[in-house]
Amino acid sequence: xxxxxxxxxxxxxxxxxxxxxxxxxxxxxxxxxxxxxxxxxxxxxxxxxxxxxxxxxxxxxxxxxxxxxxxxxxxxxxxxxxxxxxxxxxxxxxxxxxxxxxxxxxxxxxxxxxxxxxxxxxxxxxxxxxxxxxxxxxxxxxxxxxxxxxxxxxxxxxxxxxxxxxxxxxxxxxxxxxxxxxxxxxxxxxxxxxxxxxxxxxxxxxxxxxxxxxxxxxxxxxxxxxxxxxxxxxxxxxxxxxxxxxxxxxxxxxxxxxxxxxxxxxxxxxxxxxxxxxxxxxxxxxxxxxxxxxxxxxxxxxxxxxxxxxxxxxxxxxxxxxxxxxxxxxxxxxxxxxxxxxxxxxxxxxxxxxxxxxxxxxxxxxxxxxxxxxxxxxxxxxxxxxxxxxxxxxxxxxxxxxxxxxxxxxxxxxxxxxxxxxxxxxxxxxxxxxxxxxxxxxxxxxxxxxxxxxxxxxxxxxxxxxxxxxxxxxxxxxxxxxxxxxxxxxxxxxxxxxxxxxxxxxxxxxxxxxxxxxxxxxxxxxxxxxxxxxxxxxxxxxxxxxxxxxxxxxxxxxxxxxxxxxxxxxxxxxxxxxxxxxxxxxxxxxxxxxxxxxxxxxxxxxxxxxxxxxxxxxxxxxxxxxxxxxxxxxxxxxxxxxxxxxxxxxxxxxxxxxxxxxxxxxxxxxxxxxxxxxxxxxxxxxxxxxxxxxxxxxxxxxxxxxxxxxxxxxxxxxxxxxxxxxxxxxxxxxxxxxxxxxxxxxxxxxxxxxxxxxxxxxxxxxxxxxx
Numbered sequence: 001x002x003x004x005x006x007x008x009x010x011x012x013x014x015x016x017x018x019x020x021x022x023x024x025x026x027x028x029x030x031x032x033x034x035x036x037x038x039x040x041x042x043x044x045x046x047x048x049x050x051x052x053x054x055x056x057x058x059x060x061x062x063x064x065x066x067x068x069x070x071x072x073x074x075x076x077x078x079x080x081x082x083x084x085x086x087x088x089x090x091x092x093x094x095x096x097x098x099x100x101x102x103x104x105x106x107x108x109x110x111x112x113x114x115x116x117x118x119x120x121x122x123x124x125x126x127x128x129x130x131x132x133x134x135x136x137x138x139x140x141x142x143x144x145x146x147x148x149x150x151x152x153x154x155x156x157x158x159x160x161x162x163x164x165x166x167x168x169x170x171x172x173x174x175x176x177x178x179x180x181x182x183x184x185x186x187x188x189x190x191x192x193x194x195x196x197x198x199x200x201x202x203x204x205x206x207x208x209x210x211x212x213x214x215x216x217x218x219x220x221x222x223x224x225x226x227x228x229x230x231x232x233x234x235x236x237x238x239x240x241x242x243x244x245x246x247x248x249x250x251x252x253x254x255x256x257x258x259x260x261x262x263x264x265x266x267x268x269x270x271x272x273x274x275x276x277x278x279x280x281x282x283x284x285x286x287x288x289x290x291x292x293x294x295x296x297x298x299x300x301x302x303x304x305x306x307x308x309x310x311x312x313x314x315x316x317x318x319x320x321x322x323x324x325x326x327x328x329x330x331x332x333x334x335x336x337x338x339x340x341x342x343x344x345x346x347x348x349x350x351x352x353x354x355x356x357x358x359x360x361x362x363x364x365x366x367x368x369x370x371x372x373x374x375x376x377x378x379x380x381x382x383x384x385x386x387x388x389x390x391x392x393x394x395x396x397x398x399x400x401x402x403x404x405x406x407x408x409x410x411x412x413x414x415x416x417x418x419x420x421x422x423x424x425x426x427x428x429x430x431x432x433x434x435x436x437x438x439x440x441x442x443x444x445x446x447x448x449x450x451x452x453x454x455x456x457x458x459x460x461x462x463x464x465x466x467x468x469x470x471x472x473x474x475x476x477x478x479x480x481x482x483x484x485x486x487x488x489x490x491x492x493x494x495x496x497x498x499x500x501x502x503x504x505x506x507x508x509x510x511x512x513x514x515x516x517x518x519x520x521x522x523x524x525x526x527x528x529x530x531x532x533x534x535x536x537x538x539x540x541x542x543x544x545x546x547x548x549x550x551x552x553x554x555x556x557x558x559x560x561x562x563x564x565x566x567x568x569x570x571x572x573x574x575x576x577x578x579x580x581x582x583x584x585x586x587x588x589x590x591x592x593x594x595x596x597x598x599x600x601x602x603x604x605x606x607x608x609x610x611x612x613x614x615x616x617x618x619x620x621x622x623x624x625x626x627x628x629x630x631x632x633x634x635x636x637x638x639x640x641x642x643x644x645x646x647x648x649x650x651x652x653x654x655x656x657x658x659x660x661x662x663x664x665x666x667x668x669x670x671x672x673x674x675x676x677x678x679x680x681x682x683x684x685x686x687x688x689x690x691x692x693x694x695x696x697x698x699x700x701x702x703x704x705x706x707x708x709x710x711x712x713x714x715x716x717x718x719x720x721x722x723x724x725x726x727x728x729x730x731x732x733x734x735x736x737x738x739x740x741x742x743x744x745x746x747x748x749x750x751x752x753x754x755x756x757x758x759x760x761x762x763x764x765x766x767x768x769x770x771x
């Protein structure tokens with residue numbers, strides 16, 4: 001048990017002392033490698049793909065009980081083979097649900113990376129899964145073979161026939177140091193295979209490079225030392241680990257794999273840190289339940305206070321330092337059924353309310369911005385039943401089962417009027433009568449919601465406590481659909497985006513400069529702004545209802561940075577092989593900067609039909625790609641004209657409902673014109689009035705070019721000639737002219753020259769020359 005705990009793997013709590021060893025052994029040893037292989041291949045990975053598409057789960061996730069219900073259903077398309085289903089049936093859902101919830105999080109990582117452009121490495125977190133499960137995942141992937149190397153804290157699996165490798169490692173931990181009064185993000189010391197020597201890990205927080213750690217070679221292994229980074233107080237932390245290795249062509253470090261993680265406050269204006277068995281205060285996990293008394297440290301923002309409720313016993317108060325100096329730390333012993341709230345001191349308003357027996361989740365994926373006072377803002381999207389499918393959905397889970405849900409009075413007040421909305425109640429664990437239960441609230445399925453909502457409040461109160469509020473959510477909606485960028489143009493290197501939306505009611509739109517446009521229902525509104533801007537500030541007035549909303553529409557917020565030298569060259573001619581060789585890789589580093597958090601945002605860069613960059617850009621960050629790292633694409637094929645290679649950015653952002661249903665909206669932007677070869681687009685053989693034989697070029701040589709002439713039979717070189725940079729023609733050697741006069745075919749090998757005039761024949765192309 002100590003060994004399992006040291007590895008950071010999940011254990012069942014001591015409050016279940018009777019089954020403590022049995023449940024933990026079943027959790028980690030109850031499934032064989034073959035069982036895990038069947039689960040990954042037939043159940044978990046296919047289900048993860050369905051969740052990613054929105055066909056299953058809630059808010060892009062699925063809890064362990066719902067996963068098991070799907071797997072145990074013999075009619076389900078995700079059911080494992082019968083022998084595995086029999087094993088799953090031998091344990092209650094409450095016992096193995098955490099294991100399968102962790103497995104689904106691993107599967108979601110793999111699906112996300114597998115559907116993107118394949119990199120050499122796939123970095124995953126194991127989320128505490130046993131090593132046998134990760135080995136089985138490795139084996140069932142098409143591009144990954146059996147593991148050949150194992151290490152105690154880290155495993156990396158080699159593929160003998162492919163470049164792709166699966167790497168898994170523990171996630172970061174956000175920890176509070178009460179003694180220092182600051183918060184740290186920490187990663188443990190890890191071991192890697194020896195061939196990671198020379199590589200490094202870059203640690204990014206909110207898109208900013210905070211630290212780099214190199215892999216230190218040791219006896220038969222590499223070591224990545226423990227890392228600790230102090231962080232400033234903020235609502236969320238977006239963390240990205242990038243594995244950086246040297247490119248064999250460019251000699252520069254490039255990204256070989258990434259691992260992303262997000263930490264969020266569980267309550268507005270408040271962080272919660274739970275004291276674990278080692279005495280460390282770690283950030284409370286999202287929707288993490290309390291099943292026994294726990295000690296919790298609350299970091300509360302200045303200007304707010306913590307109002308403890310029933311079941312919260314004050315222990316101490318601590319000072320904060322540094323950037324956290326504007327916060328307060330309160331330590332409480334918290335019982336499973338406790339309640340509390342966060343109150344704004346200036347206004348007395350309750351900004352957060354909670355009851356530990358209830359957990360609420362909100363699906364915000366269709367959010368399009370916020371109002372001027374920070375309320376979540378939604379638009380409109382058609383559904384099959386004529387309702388607004390863009391509205392949020394909410395689930396409230398009760399640990400104590402259906403009876404606890406029946407104790408709730410749930411009300412929806414929309415612009416001052418109480419309305420009913422569809423709800424679904426289900427028992428999460430069918431094997432336990434008193435197991436957790438859930439109610440799903442679906443405003444999306446109600447026709448009672450107006451298309452313009454100034455303020456909607458959904459609130460749940462507990463009857464047995466005299467109407468104590470346990471959940472409250474506010475949102476607004478405006479009568480627009482199809483909000484997306486439709487055009488991106490580069491104006492002197494600055495990306496300008498054209499955004500548009502369609503009004504579903506007659507509205508007046510006032511922009512930030514005070515200009516007002518009257519938009520009839522189903523007409524479009526158009527606005528131009530910089531692609532890197534984060535928000536579009538407008539006021540929406542509905543003519544019929546006289547409702548108004550001050551809106552901040554969330555924009556794509558992408559900044560594209562083209563290297564200055566390439567931008568200058570592209571004004572003279574299309575970027576070609578000659579530029580790649582003369583300028584070098586250092587001149588071709590592009591940057592894509594994403595700002596703010598967006599639920600649906602991705603970027604792909606194509607060099608003609610070859611994808612050279614793809615990334616989901618949900619969180620802020622700086623991402624790079626090197627155009628000349630794909631130099632083989634610039635090589636001209638023999639006996640053919642050089643192909644055009646447009647460099648194009650494709651941005652996915654917003655919704656496209658022009659076909660009557662919602663799908664991701666894509667828009668393209670031309671970055672640079674590129675072409676194969678050395679600037680010579682075509683040629684023709686001609687004779688001047690003086691009798692001189694020439695090759696006349698279409699276009700100009702972009703570098704010194706070596707022409708080597710060979711006999712067709714045997715390919716023996718017979719002559720060479722040089723066309724200097726800027727040349728538009730080449731005089732043919734006399735021996736070549738004589739052979740042409742004899743109706744012979746000459747093979748011409750065209751090679752760019754280096755700085756010393758030597759031909760670089762590895763980039764050569766050939767064509768046949770004859771009369």
